[in-house]
Amino acid sequence: MNVIYILWLRQLKRYSRSRARLIASLAQPLLYLLAMGYGLGPIFQRAGMGSYRDFITPGLVAMTLLFTAVFSGIELIMDRQFGFLKETLVAPVPRTWIILGRILGGATIACFQGLIFLGVSLIAGFRWHDLASLPVAFVFMILIGIVFSAIGSAIGSALTDAQGFQFVIGFLIMPLFFLSGAMFPLNGLPKALTILTRLDPLSYGVDALRHTLCGSEAIFGLPADFLVLSVVAALLLALSSWLFSRIQA
Amino acid sequence: MMIRAQNLTKLFGDFAAVKDISFEIKEGEIVAFLGPNGAGKTTTIKMLTTLLRPTSGSIEVDGLNPATQPNEVRKRFGIVFQDPSLDDELTALENMEMHAALFKVPRQTRSGRIEKLLTLFELWDRRREPVKRFSGGMRRRLEIARGLLHTPPLLFLDEPTLGLDPQTRNQLWLQLKKLNEEEHVTIFLTTHYMEEAERVAQRVVIIDGGRIIAQGTPEELKKQTSSQTLEQAFLVLTGSTIREEEASPADRMRRMAKMWRR
Numbered sequence: 001m002n003v004i005y006i007l008w009l010r011q012l013k014r015y016s017r018s019r020a021r022l023i024a025s026l027a028q029p030l031l032y033l034l035a036m037g038y039g040l041g042p043i044f045q046r047a048g049m050g051s052y053r054d055f056i057t058p059g060l061v062a063m064t065l066l067f068t069a070v071f072s073g074i075e076l077i078m079d080r081q082f083g084f085l086k087e088t089l090v091a092p093v094p095r096t097w098i099i100l101g102r103i104l105g106g107a108t109i110a111c112f113q114g115l116i117f118l119g120v121s122l123i124a125g126f127r128w129h130d131l132a133s134l135p136v137a138f139v140f141m142i143l144i145g146i147v148f149s150a151i152g153s154a155i156g157s158a159l160t161d162a163q164g165f166q167f168v169i170g171f172l173i174m175p176l177f178f179l180s181g182a183m184f185p186l187n188g189l190p191k192a193l194t195i196l197t198r199l200d201p202l203s204y205g206v207d208a209l210r211h212t213l214c215g216s217e218a219i220f221g222l223p224a225d226f227l228v229l230s231v232v233a234a235l236l237l238a239l240s241s242w243l244f245s246r247i248q249a
Numbered sequence: 250m251m252i253r254a255q256n257l258t259k260l261f262g263d264f265a266a267v268k269d270i271s272f273e274i275k276e277g278e279i280v281a282f283l284g285p286n287g288a289g290k291t292t293t294i295k296m297l298t299t300l301l302r303p304t305s306g307s308i309e310v311d312g313l314n315p316a317t318q319p320n321e322v323r324k325r326f327g328i329v330f331q332d333p334s335l336d337d338e339l340t341a342l343e344n345m346e347m348h349a350a351l352f353k354v355p356r357q358t359r360s361g362r363i364e365k366l367l368t369l370f371e372l373w374d375r376r377r378e379p380v381k382r383f384s385g386g387m388r389r390r391l392e393i394a395r396g397l398l399h400t401p402p403l404l405f406l407d408e409p410t411l412g413l414d415p416q417t418r419n420q421l422w423l424q425l426k427k428l429n430e431e432e433h434v435t436i437f438l439t440t441h442y443m444e445e446a447e448r449v450a451q452r453v454v455i456i457d458g459g460r461i462i463a464q465g466t467p468e469e470l471k472k473q474t475s476s477q478t479l480e481q482a483f484l485v486l487t488g489s490t491i492r493e494e495e496a497s498p499a500d501r502m503r504r505m506a507k508m509w510r511r
Contacts, residue, residue, distance in 0.1 A: 006350040017379075083334035087395075090298055091351035092323035209424045249300040 003093045004101040010107025011072060015112075021048050022113070025068050029060040029117055032123055036088050036183065049185070055216075057126045058209035059182025062202055065144045068113040070173055072106030073152015073240075077162055086249050099244040103153050103237065107145030118213075129215035136222070137212035143229040144205040150236035157243035180206045186219055204228045250309070251276045251403055251435045252297060257306035259292050266292040268459040269306070275400070277438040279429055281450035283443070283483060283503050285492045289459040290439045291331055294407050297437075298328050311402065325351070328394030331439075332408040333388060337381040341372055341391050344380060345398060352399035366394040369424060386417040393421070397428065404428075406438040410445065418442070443480035453479070458485045 009095050015021065037053035044052035079085040088098050118126075128134065155168055179193075180202035191199065208225035211218035218225065259267040266397040267289040274280050284290050295301040297308060299319040308315050313323045335344050345363045348354075354362065367373040371388040380388065389409060396404060406425075410418040426449060428434050440446055446453060448465045454464040463470055463486050467479045478484040 002350050002353075006347055010339070010347060013343070014336075017338055082337065083330065083332045084336045085334075086300070086330055087334045087336075088351065089300060089346070090323050090328055091324075092320040092353070093351060094320075103397065248302065249295060 001097075003091070003097045003156065004104065005200075005239070007101025008105040008108065011102060011109060015109045015175060018095075022116075024114055025064065025071070026117055026120065028067065029064045030120060032063070032183075033057065033060055033121060037124070053124065054126055055210075056183060057121045058182070058213045059206050060121070060212070061118055061141070062180060062182055062206045062209055063177055064117040065110045065114045065141060065205070065248060066148050066202060067147035068179060069110035069145045070152040070155075070168075071104050072109055073103065073149045073154070074108075074156045074165070074168070076102070076153055076156025076160075077159055077165070080156075080160070081162070082118055089247065089249055090222050095245040095247075096241045099153055099157070099241050100237070101165075103146065103149045103240065106149030107142060110145035111138075111141050114145075128213045133212040133215075137209055140205055140208040140212065140225065140229070143226070143233060144202070144209075147201055147205075147229060147236060150233065150240045151198055154236060154240035154243050157240060157247060164225075176200055176202050177218065179203065181219075201229060201232045231238045250274070251278070251311060252437065253307075253309040254293075254297070255307045257293070257296065257308065258304045259289075259301065260304045260470045265459050266454075267296070267303075269307075270452050270456065270459075270461045272464060274435060274437060276432045276435055277429070277500060278452060279426075279438070279450050282437060282456065284439075284456040285487055286478040287492050288456045288487075290325055290456060291407055293456070294328075294405055294437075294439070298326060298405060299323055320402035325401055326398070326403040326405055326411055327399065327401040328405040329389070329392045329407065329409050331411070333392070334386060335395075337379045337466060338379060340377050340379050341367065341383070344391065345376075345395055348395045348398050354399050358449050362398060362400070366397055368392045386413050388414060389417075390421065394426075397434070400432070401434070403435045403437070406436065408439055408441065410440060410442060418445065426447070426477060443478065443483055448481040454482065455486055462486055492499045 005236065033053065033056065041052040049055065076085065087196045091098065124195070155164075163186055179200040184203070186194070186197050186203065204220055204225040207219050208222055210216050211222060220228070230232060250273055252272075254273075255271045257267055257270050258265065270293070282293070284288055292301065296303045297310060297315065298316040299322055302316060310322045311325045313322050313325070336347070339347070342363070345367065349359045349363065364373065367376055370393060371496075372387060372391055372394065375383070375387070380391065383391065393406070393409060410421060413421070422445065423437060429436055438450070450467065452464065452466055453470055455462050455470070463473070465473070470482045471477070471479060474482040476483040477484060
Protein backbone atom coordinates (compact mmCIF):
# COMPACT_ATOMS: atom_id res chain seq x y z
CA MET A 1 0.00 0.00 0.00
CA ASN A 2 2.83 2.25 0.92
CA VAL A 3 4.29 1.68 -2.53
CA ILE A 4 1.08 2.75 -4.26
CA TYR A 5 1.00 5.85 -2.08
CA ILE A 6 4.61 6.84 -2.69
CA LEU A 7 4.26 6.58 -6.48
CA TRP A 8 0.98 8.46 -6.37
CA LEU A 9 2.71 11.14 -4.33
CA ARG A 10 5.57 11.28 -6.80
CA GLN A 11 3.19 12.05 -9.67
CA LEU A 12 1.61 14.82 -7.64
CA LYS A 13 4.92 16.34 -6.65
CA ARG A 14 6.13 16.35 -10.22
CA TYR A 15 2.87 17.92 -11.32
CA SER A 16 2.86 20.62 -8.66
CA ARG A 17 6.41 21.61 -9.55
CA SER A 18 5.75 22.01 -13.23
CA ARG A 19 3.63 25.09 -13.70
CA ALA A 20 4.28 25.08 -17.42
CA ARG A 21 2.48 21.77 -17.71
CA LEU A 22 -0.49 23.04 -15.77
CA ILE A 23 -0.94 26.03 -18.02
CA ALA A 24 -0.17 24.20 -21.26
CA SER A 25 -2.80 21.57 -20.66
CA LEU A 26 -5.44 24.22 -19.97
CA ALA A 27 -4.60 26.22 -23.07
CA GLN A 28 -6.20 23.87 -25.56
CA PRO A 29 -9.61 23.39 -23.92
CA LEU A 30 -9.71 27.09 -23.17
CA LEU A 31 -9.07 27.90 -26.80
CA TYR A 32 -11.87 25.57 -27.82
CA LEU A 33 -14.18 27.15 -25.27
CA LEU A 34 -13.56 30.67 -26.49
CA ALA A 35 -13.16 30.08 -30.22
CA MET A 36 -15.87 27.47 -30.64
CA GLY A 37 -18.09 28.56 -27.80
CA TYR A 38 -18.40 32.07 -29.12
CA GLY A 39 -17.71 31.32 -32.79
CA LEU A 40 -20.31 28.63 -33.28
CA GLY A 41 -22.60 29.84 -30.51
CA PRO A 42 -24.97 31.91 -32.67
CA ILE A 43 -25.49 29.08 -35.18
CA PHE A 44 -26.16 26.60 -32.41
CA GLN A 45 -28.62 29.00 -30.86
CA ARG A 46 -30.41 29.59 -34.14
CA ALA A 47 -30.82 25.83 -34.52
CA GLY A 48 -32.76 25.92 -31.29
CA MET A 49 -30.14 24.01 -29.27
CA GLY A 50 -29.50 26.55 -26.54
CA SER A 51 -26.10 27.85 -25.48
CA TYR A 52 -23.20 26.19 -27.27
CA ARG A 53 -20.80 27.35 -24.55
CA ASP A 54 -22.81 25.47 -21.97
CA PHE A 55 -23.07 22.50 -24.30
CA ILE A 56 -19.32 22.12 -24.82
CA THR A 57 -18.13 22.96 -21.32
CA PRO A 58 -18.69 19.41 -19.96
CA GLY A 59 -17.09 18.07 -23.14
CA LEU A 60 -14.07 20.26 -22.59
CA VAL A 61 -13.82 19.15 -18.97
CA ALA A 62 -13.70 15.63 -20.41
CA MET A 63 -11.08 16.79 -22.91
CA THR A 64 -8.91 18.17 -20.13
CA LEU A 65 -9.22 14.89 -18.27
CA LEU A 66 -8.48 12.87 -21.40
CA PHE A 67 -5.34 14.78 -22.33
CA THR A 68 -3.90 15.11 -18.85
CA ALA A 69 -4.58 11.49 -17.95
CA VAL A 70 -3.19 9.98 -21.15
CA PHE A 71 -0.08 12.15 -20.95
CA SER A 72 0.67 11.31 -17.36
CA GLY A 73 0.34 7.66 -18.31
CA ILE A 74 2.64 8.09 -21.27
CA GLU A 75 5.13 9.77 -18.94
CA LEU A 76 6.26 6.22 -18.38
CA ILE A 77 8.20 6.60 -21.62
CA MET A 78 9.97 9.62 -20.12
CA ASP A 79 10.84 7.57 -17.07
CA ARG A 80 12.28 4.97 -19.36
CA GLN A 81 14.34 7.61 -21.16
CA PHE A 82 15.62 9.33 -18.08
CA GLY A 83 16.22 6.08 -16.29
CA PHE A 84 13.96 6.31 -13.28
CA LEU A 85 11.90 3.39 -14.56
CA LYS A 86 14.74 0.97 -13.75
CA GLU A 87 14.68 2.05 -10.13
CA THR A 88 11.08 0.86 -9.91
CA LEU A 89 11.73 -2.29 -11.94
CA VAL A 90 14.27 -3.63 -9.44
CA ALA A 91 12.09 -2.83 -6.43
CA PRO A 92 11.08 -5.95 -4.48
CA VAL A 93 7.37 -5.24 -4.74
CA PRO A 94 4.66 -6.48 -7.11
CA ARG A 95 4.75 -4.46 -10.30
CA THR A 96 0.96 -4.15 -10.11
CA TRP A 97 1.31 -1.84 -7.12
CA ILE A 98 3.77 0.34 -8.95
CA ILE A 99 1.59 0.79 -12.02
CA LEU A 100 -1.48 1.26 -9.83
CA GLY A 101 0.22 4.09 -7.95
CA ARG A 102 1.14 5.73 -11.22
CA ILE A 103 -2.34 5.36 -12.70
CA LEU A 104 -4.03 6.76 -9.60
CA GLY A 105 -1.53 9.61 -9.56
CA GLY A 106 -2.30 10.41 -13.18
CA ALA A 107 -6.03 10.22 -12.54
CA THR A 108 -5.71 12.57 -9.57
CA ILE A 109 -3.79 15.13 -11.59
CA ALA A 110 -6.34 14.87 -14.38
CA CYS A 111 -9.15 15.55 -11.91
CA PHE A 112 -7.30 18.60 -10.60
CA GLN A 113 -6.94 19.93 -14.09
CA GLY A 114 -10.58 19.18 -14.83
CA LEU A 115 -11.66 21.12 -11.75
CA ILE A 116 -9.39 24.01 -12.64
CA PHE A 117 -10.88 24.11 -16.12
CA LEU A 118 -14.37 24.04 -14.65
CA GLY A 119 -13.36 27.01 -12.50
CA VAL A 120 -12.09 28.87 -15.55
CA SER A 121 -15.28 28.15 -17.44
CA LEU A 122 -17.21 29.87 -14.65
CA ILE A 123 -15.30 33.02 -15.46
CA ALA A 124 -16.31 32.56 -19.09
CA GLY A 125 -19.92 32.54 -17.99
CA PHE A 126 -20.74 28.87 -17.59
CA ARG A 127 -23.15 28.01 -14.74
CA TRP A 128 -23.94 24.49 -13.56
CA HIS A 129 -27.61 23.81 -13.20
CA ASP A 130 -27.62 22.12 -9.80
CA LEU A 131 -25.04 22.19 -7.02
CA ALA A 132 -26.23 18.85 -5.64
CA SER A 133 -25.18 16.92 -8.72
CA LEU A 134 -21.59 18.23 -8.62
CA PRO A 135 -20.39 15.33 -6.42
CA VAL A 136 -21.84 12.91 -8.96
CA ALA A 137 -20.00 14.75 -11.72
CA PHE A 138 -16.83 14.43 -9.67
CA VAL A 139 -17.25 10.68 -9.39
CA PHE A 140 -17.42 10.50 -13.17
CA MET A 141 -14.36 12.72 -13.48
CA ILE A 142 -12.43 10.25 -11.34
CA LEU A 143 -13.62 7.35 -13.50
CA ILE A 144 -12.66 9.12 -16.72
CA GLY A 145 -9.27 9.94 -15.16
CA ILE A 146 -8.63 6.30 -14.27
CA VAL A 147 -9.72 4.98 -17.68
CA PHE A 148 -7.42 7.28 -19.64
CA SER A 149 -4.53 7.22 -17.23
CA ALA A 150 -4.66 3.43 -17.58
CA ILE A 151 -4.75 3.70 -21.38
CA GLY A 152 -1.72 5.99 -21.28
CA SER A 153 0.12 3.65 -18.92
CA ALA A 154 -0.66 0.65 -21.09
CA ILE A 155 0.72 2.48 -24.13
CA GLY A 156 3.72 3.68 -22.12
CA SER A 157 4.45 0.11 -21.05
CA ALA A 158 4.14 -1.28 -24.55
CA LEU A 159 6.02 1.45 -26.44
CA THR A 160 9.76 1.48 -26.10
CA ASP A 161 10.50 4.76 -27.79
CA ALA A 162 9.06 8.19 -28.18
CA GLN A 163 8.51 7.90 -31.91
CA GLY A 164 5.16 6.26 -31.30
CA PHE A 165 4.10 9.36 -29.42
CA GLN A 166 2.78 11.40 -32.36
CA PHE A 167 1.04 8.32 -33.65
CA VAL A 168 -0.79 7.88 -30.37
CA ILE A 169 -1.94 11.46 -30.32
CA GLY A 170 -3.08 11.50 -33.93
CA PHE A 171 -4.70 8.10 -34.09
CA LEU A 172 -5.98 7.64 -30.58
CA ILE A 173 -6.46 10.77 -28.54
CA MET A 174 -7.94 13.07 -31.14
CA PRO A 175 -10.41 10.44 -32.44
CA LEU A 176 -11.40 9.57 -28.88
CA PHE A 177 -12.06 13.23 -28.27
CA PHE A 178 -13.99 13.96 -31.46
CA LEU A 179 -16.08 10.80 -31.31
CA SER A 180 -17.11 11.40 -27.72
CA GLY A 181 -19.74 13.99 -28.50
CA ALA A 182 -17.78 16.65 -26.66
CA MET A 183 -18.32 19.10 -29.52
CA PHE A 184 -21.58 17.94 -31.11
CA PRO A 185 -24.73 16.07 -30.08
CA LEU A 186 -24.52 12.31 -30.59
CA ASN A 187 -28.08 11.77 -31.76
CA GLY A 188 -29.04 11.76 -35.42
CA LEU A 189 -25.57 10.83 -36.71
CA PRO A 190 -24.99 8.47 -39.66
CA LYS A 191 -25.08 4.83 -38.68
CA ALA A 192 -21.35 4.11 -38.98
CA LEU A 193 -20.47 7.15 -36.92
CA THR A 194 -23.04 6.22 -34.32
CA ILE A 195 -21.38 2.84 -33.85
CA LEU A 196 -17.97 4.45 -33.48
CA THR A 197 -19.22 6.90 -30.89
CA ARG A 198 -20.70 4.01 -28.89
CA LEU A 199 -17.29 2.30 -28.87
CA ASP A 200 -15.57 5.37 -27.44
CA PRO A 201 -15.49 5.15 -23.62
CA LEU A 202 -15.26 8.92 -23.43
CA SER A 203 -18.78 9.18 -24.93
CA TYR A 204 -20.18 7.78 -21.71
CA GLY A 205 -18.08 10.18 -19.67
CA VAL A 206 -19.23 13.18 -21.67
CA ASP A 207 -22.81 11.97 -21.45
CA ALA A 208 -22.62 11.73 -17.66
CA LEU A 209 -20.84 15.07 -17.25
CA ARG A 210 -23.29 16.87 -19.52
CA HIS A 211 -26.20 15.41 -17.61
CA THR A 212 -24.80 16.23 -14.15
CA LEU A 213 -23.38 19.66 -15.02
CA CYS A 214 -25.97 21.02 -17.46
CA GLY A 215 -29.02 19.00 -16.54
CA SER A 216 -29.62 17.95 -20.14
CA GLU A 217 -31.07 14.52 -20.73
CA ALA A 218 -28.53 11.68 -20.72
CA ILE A 219 -28.40 9.65 -23.92
CA PHE A 220 -27.31 6.43 -22.29
CA GLY A 221 -28.43 7.18 -18.73
CA LEU A 222 -26.21 7.60 -15.68
CA PRO A 223 -26.31 3.93 -14.56
CA ALA A 224 -25.20 2.79 -18.02
CA ASP A 225 -22.48 5.46 -18.10
CA PHE A 226 -21.25 4.36 -14.71
CA LEU A 227 -21.30 0.68 -15.61
CA VAL A 228 -19.47 1.09 -18.92
CA LEU A 229 -16.77 3.33 -17.47
CA SER A 230 -16.22 1.06 -14.46
CA VAL A 231 -15.93 -2.07 -16.56
CA VAL A 232 -13.60 -0.37 -19.04
CA ALA A 233 -11.51 1.00 -16.14
CA ALA A 234 -11.20 -2.46 -14.60
CA LEU A 235 -10.21 -4.05 -17.91
CA LEU A 236 -7.63 -1.36 -18.62
CA LEU A 237 -6.15 -1.58 -15.13
CA ALA A 238 -5.67 -5.29 -15.68
CA LEU A 239 -4.22 -4.75 -19.15
CA SER A 240 -1.72 -2.08 -18.13
CA SER A 241 -0.70 -4.05 -15.08
CA TRP A 242 -0.03 -7.07 -17.27
CA LEU A 243 1.91 -5.04 -19.82
CA PHE A 244 3.95 -3.34 -17.11
CA SER A 245 4.84 -6.62 -15.43
CA ARG A 246 6.27 -7.88 -18.71
CA ILE A 247 8.75 -5.03 -19.14
CA GLN A 248 12.36 -6.11 -19.32
CA ALA A 249 15.05 -3.47 -19.25
CA MET B 250 28.50 -18.11 -2.42
CA MET B 251 26.90 -14.78 -3.21
CA ILE B 252 26.54 -15.24 -6.95
CA ARG B 253 26.72 -18.42 -8.98
CA ALA B 254 26.19 -18.22 -12.73
CA GLN B 255 26.30 -21.41 -14.78
CA ASN B 256 26.32 -21.68 -18.57
CA LEU B 257 24.53 -18.38 -18.88
CA THR B 258 23.45 -17.41 -22.40
CA LYS B 259 21.44 -14.47 -23.67
CA LEU B 260 20.32 -14.17 -27.26
CA PHE B 261 18.75 -11.10 -28.82
CA GLY B 262 17.32 -12.51 -32.04
CA ASP B 263 20.25 -14.37 -33.49
CA PHE B 264 22.81 -12.17 -31.80
CA ALA B 265 24.36 -13.79 -28.74
CA ALA B 266 25.19 -11.02 -26.26
CA VAL B 267 26.38 -13.51 -23.67
CA LYS B 268 27.56 -17.00 -24.61
CA ASP B 269 27.67 -19.80 -22.10
CA ILE B 270 29.47 -18.02 -19.25
CA SER B 271 30.03 -19.39 -15.75
CA PHE B 272 31.50 -17.67 -12.70
CA GLU B 273 31.18 -17.42 -8.93
CA ILE B 274 31.45 -14.54 -6.50
CA LYS B 275 32.08 -15.15 -2.81
CA GLU B 276 30.53 -13.21 0.03
CA GLY B 277 32.44 -10.06 0.92
CA GLU B 278 34.44 -10.08 -2.29
CA ILE B 279 35.06 -7.12 -4.57
CA VAL B 280 35.07 -8.38 -8.13
CA ALA B 281 35.69 -6.31 -11.25
CA PHE B 282 33.89 -7.43 -14.38
CA LEU B 283 35.92 -6.05 -17.25
CA GLY B 284 35.55 -6.04 -21.00
CA PRO B 285 35.55 -3.78 -24.07
CA ASN B 286 32.37 -2.02 -25.19
CA GLY B 287 29.66 -4.44 -26.22
CA ALA B 288 31.36 -7.38 -24.52
CA GLY B 289 28.22 -8.36 -22.60
CA LYS B 290 28.87 -6.75 -19.21
CA THR B 291 25.62 -4.85 -18.87
CA THR B 292 23.58 -7.74 -20.27
CA THR B 293 25.10 -9.99 -17.62
CA ILE B 294 24.33 -7.51 -14.86
CA LYS B 295 20.76 -7.17 -16.09
CA MET B 296 20.31 -10.93 -15.91
CA LEU B 297 21.77 -11.06 -12.41
CA THR B 298 19.48 -8.25 -11.28
CA THR B 299 16.18 -9.72 -12.59
CA LEU B 300 15.87 -7.16 -15.40
CA LEU B 301 16.42 -9.67 -18.18
CA ARG B 302 15.59 -13.32 -18.43
CA PRO B 303 18.47 -15.51 -19.57
CA THR B 304 17.89 -17.54 -22.74
CA SER B 305 19.50 -20.52 -21.03
CA GLY B 306 21.69 -21.33 -18.05
CA SER B 307 21.13 -20.78 -14.37
CA ILE B 308 21.76 -18.02 -11.84
CA GLU B 309 21.79 -18.08 -8.07
CA VAL B 310 21.97 -14.90 -6.03
CA ASP B 311 22.47 -15.67 -2.35
CA GLY B 312 21.06 -19.12 -3.10
CA LEU B 313 17.93 -17.78 -4.83
CA ASN B 314 16.81 -17.96 -8.42
CA PRO B 315 16.07 -14.52 -9.97
CA ALA B 316 13.67 -16.04 -12.50
CA THR B 317 11.38 -17.67 -9.94
CA GLN B 318 11.91 -15.48 -6.85
CA PRO B 319 12.60 -12.04 -8.31
CA ASN B 320 11.35 -10.08 -5.33
CA GLU B 321 13.44 -12.07 -2.84
CA VAL B 322 16.50 -11.51 -5.00
CA ARG B 323 15.71 -7.80 -5.38
CA LYS B 324 15.77 -7.35 -1.61
CA ARG B 325 19.33 -8.61 -1.52
CA PHE B 326 21.09 -6.31 -3.94
CA GLY B 327 21.58 -2.65 -4.56
CA ILE B 328 22.43 -1.42 -8.02
CA VAL B 329 23.97 1.64 -9.58
CA PHE B 330 23.09 1.60 -13.24
CA GLN B 331 25.33 2.73 -16.03
CA ASP B 332 22.83 5.44 -16.98
CA PRO B 333 21.20 7.75 -14.48
CA SER B 334 18.10 6.45 -12.74
CA LEU B 335 17.25 9.28 -10.36
CA ASP B 336 14.11 11.39 -10.52
CA ASP B 337 15.48 14.80 -11.48
CA GLU B 338 12.41 16.71 -10.38
CA LEU B 339 12.61 15.40 -6.83
CA THR B 340 15.13 16.39 -4.19
CA ALA B 341 17.94 14.14 -3.02
CA LEU B 342 16.02 13.42 0.16
CA GLU B 343 12.84 12.62 -1.74
CA ASN B 344 14.72 10.21 -3.98
CA MET B 345 16.06 8.47 -0.89
CA GLU B 346 12.64 8.37 0.75
CA MET B 347 11.06 6.91 -2.34
CA HIS B 348 13.68 4.20 -2.44
CA ALA B 349 13.12 3.48 1.25
CA ALA B 350 9.40 2.98 0.57
CA LEU B 351 9.96 0.89 -2.55
CA PHE B 352 12.48 -1.30 -0.77
CA LYS B 353 10.55 -1.49 2.50
CA VAL B 354 13.21 -0.03 4.76
CA PRO B 355 11.68 -0.14 8.29
CA ARG B 356 10.40 3.23 9.43
CA GLN B 357 12.42 3.26 12.64
CA THR B 358 15.74 3.00 10.87
CA ARG B 359 14.82 4.93 7.74
CA SER B 360 15.78 8.49 8.56
CA GLY B 361 18.90 7.47 10.48
CA ARG B 362 20.14 5.38 7.58
CA ILE B 363 19.40 8.15 5.05
CA GLU B 364 21.31 10.66 7.13
CA LYS B 365 24.25 8.31 7.56
CA LEU B 366 24.57 7.59 3.85
CA LEU B 367 24.01 11.14 2.65
CA THR B 368 26.63 12.29 5.13
CA LEU B 369 29.05 9.56 4.02
CA PHE B 370 28.67 10.66 0.40
CA GLU B 371 28.78 14.34 1.37
CA LEU B 372 25.30 15.23 0.18
CA TRP B 373 23.56 15.88 3.49
CA ASP B 374 23.82 19.66 3.20
CA ARG B 375 22.18 19.64 -0.23
CA ARG B 376 19.49 17.08 0.54
CA ARG B 377 16.63 19.51 -0.06
CA GLU B 378 17.75 20.53 -3.52
CA PRO B 379 16.21 19.00 -6.63
CA VAL B 380 18.52 16.53 -8.31
CA LYS B 381 18.39 18.45 -11.60
CA ARG B 382 20.66 21.04 -10.02
CA PHE B 383 23.26 18.41 -9.09
CA SER B 384 26.56 17.90 -10.92
CA GLY B 385 27.44 14.55 -12.50
CA GLY B 386 29.56 13.56 -9.52
CA MET B 387 26.86 14.42 -7.01
CA ARG B 388 24.33 12.37 -8.96
CA ARG B 389 26.61 9.34 -9.00
CA ARG B 390 27.19 9.65 -5.27
CA LEU B 391 23.47 9.93 -4.66
CA GLU B 392 22.82 6.85 -6.79
CA ILE B 393 25.34 4.87 -4.78
CA ALA B 394 23.96 6.13 -1.47
CA ARG B 395 20.50 5.17 -2.64
CA GLY B 396 21.64 1.72 -3.75
CA LEU B 397 22.95 1.08 -0.23
CA LEU B 398 19.90 2.39 1.61
CA HIS B 399 18.20 -0.96 2.15
CA THR B 400 21.48 -2.46 3.47
CA PRO B 401 21.86 -4.99 0.68
CA PRO B 402 24.58 -7.60 1.16
CA LEU B 403 25.40 -7.27 -2.53
CA LEU B 404 26.06 -4.17 -4.61
CA PHE B 405 26.22 -3.96 -8.40
CA LEU B 406 28.06 -0.99 -9.83
CA ASP B 407 27.89 -0.61 -13.61
CA GLU B 408 30.61 1.90 -14.51
CA PRO B 409 30.01 3.99 -11.42
CA THR B 410 32.89 6.37 -12.06
CA LEU B 411 32.15 7.15 -15.70
CA GLY B 412 32.64 10.84 -16.33
CA LEU B 413 33.90 11.67 -12.86
CA ASP B 414 37.11 13.58 -12.12
CA PRO B 415 40.02 11.79 -10.41
CA GLN B 416 39.28 13.38 -7.04
CA THR B 417 35.71 12.20 -7.00
CA ARG B 418 36.68 8.76 -8.23
CA ASN B 419 39.30 8.40 -5.57
CA GLN B 420 36.84 9.41 -2.88
CA LEU B 421 34.20 7.08 -4.16
CA TRP B 422 36.45 4.06 -4.07
CA LEU B 423 37.66 4.90 -0.57
CA GLN B 424 34.06 5.07 0.59
CA LEU B 425 33.18 1.81 -1.13
CA LYS B 426 36.19 0.01 0.31
CA LYS B 427 35.17 1.23 3.72
CA LEU B 428 31.67 -0.15 3.23
CA ASN B 429 33.10 -3.44 2.05
CA GLU B 430 35.25 -3.69 5.16
CA GLU B 431 32.71 -2.43 7.68
CA GLU B 432 29.45 -3.89 6.36
CA HIS B 433 30.96 -6.78 4.35
CA VAL B 434 29.08 -5.71 1.26
CA THR B 435 29.94 -7.87 -1.73
CA ILE B 436 30.70 -5.62 -4.68
CA PHE B 437 30.38 -6.56 -8.34
CA LEU B 438 31.57 -3.73 -10.54
CA THR B 439 32.33 -2.89 -14.12
CA THR B 440 34.68 -0.14 -15.18
CA HIS B 441 36.83 0.97 -18.09
CA TYR B 442 39.51 2.33 -15.76
CA MET B 443 41.90 -0.56 -15.33
CA GLU B 444 43.96 1.10 -12.64
CA GLU B 445 40.80 1.41 -10.58
CA ALA B 446 40.02 -2.26 -10.98
CA GLU B 447 43.58 -3.11 -10.06
CA ARG B 448 43.37 -1.02 -6.94
CA VAL B 449 40.01 -2.07 -5.51
CA ALA B 450 39.19 -5.49 -6.87
CA GLN B 451 40.35 -8.68 -5.24
CA ARG B 452 39.42 -10.60 -8.33
CA VAL B 453 38.89 -9.78 -11.98
CA VAL B 454 36.68 -11.47 -14.55
CA ILE B 455 37.32 -10.51 -18.18
CA ILE B 456 34.58 -10.91 -20.77
CA ASP B 457 34.93 -10.34 -24.50
CA GLY B 458 32.53 -11.11 -27.32
CA GLY B 459 30.10 -12.58 -24.82
CA ARG B 460 32.58 -15.13 -23.44
CA ILE B 461 34.68 -15.12 -20.31
CA ILE B 462 38.25 -15.22 -21.51
CA ALA B 463 40.12 -14.95 -18.22
CA GLN B 464 39.60 -14.67 -14.49
CA GLY B 465 41.80 -14.43 -11.42
CA THR B 466 43.43 -11.92 -9.12
CA PRO B 467 45.04 -8.91 -10.83
CA GLU B 468 48.41 -10.44 -9.94
CA GLU B 469 47.57 -13.73 -11.57
CA LEU B 470 46.39 -12.08 -14.75
CA LYS B 471 49.51 -9.95 -14.97
CA LYS B 472 51.71 -12.99 -14.45
CA GLN B 473 49.74 -15.01 -16.98
CA THR B 474 50.30 -12.38 -19.66
CA SER B 475 53.73 -11.23 -18.40
CA SER B 476 52.45 -7.67 -18.13
CA GLN B 477 53.38 -4.83 -15.80
CA THR B 478 49.88 -3.48 -15.30
CA LEU B 479 46.35 -4.81 -15.46
CA GLU B 480 45.73 -2.50 -18.41
CA GLN B 481 48.49 -4.21 -20.37
CA ALA B 482 47.20 -7.61 -19.37
CA PHE B 483 43.71 -6.56 -20.47
CA LEU B 484 44.96 -5.44 -23.87
CA VAL B 485 46.93 -8.65 -24.35
CA LEU B 486 43.84 -10.68 -23.53
CA THR B 487 41.27 -8.72 -25.50
CA GLY B 488 43.42 -7.35 -28.34
CA SER B 489 43.77 -3.68 -29.20
CA THR B 490 41.21 -3.19 -31.98
CA ILE B 491 38.58 -0.62 -31.17
CA ARG B 492 35.05 -1.93 -30.72
CA GLU B 493 32.27 0.05 -32.23
CA GLU B 494 29.05 -0.15 -30.39
CA GLU B 495 25.97 0.75 -32.31
CA ALA B 496 23.76 3.28 -30.63
CA SER B 497 20.77 1.51 -29.17
CA PRO B 498 17.29 2.95 -29.71
CA ALA B 499 17.40 4.04 -26.09
CA ASP B 500 20.53 6.09 -26.69
CA ARG B 501 19.06 7.77 -29.72
CA MET B 502 15.94 8.57 -27.79
CA ARG B 503 17.89 10.03 -24.94
CA ARG B 504 19.64 12.36 -27.33
CA MET B 505 16.34 13.41 -28.84
CA ALA B 506 14.85 13.97 -25.42
CA LYS B 507 17.73 16.24 -24.49
CA MET B 508 17.03 18.33 -27.56
CA TRP B 509 13.41 18.69 -26.67
CA ARG B 510 14.09 19.69 -23.13
CA ARG B 511 15.74 22.93 -24.08
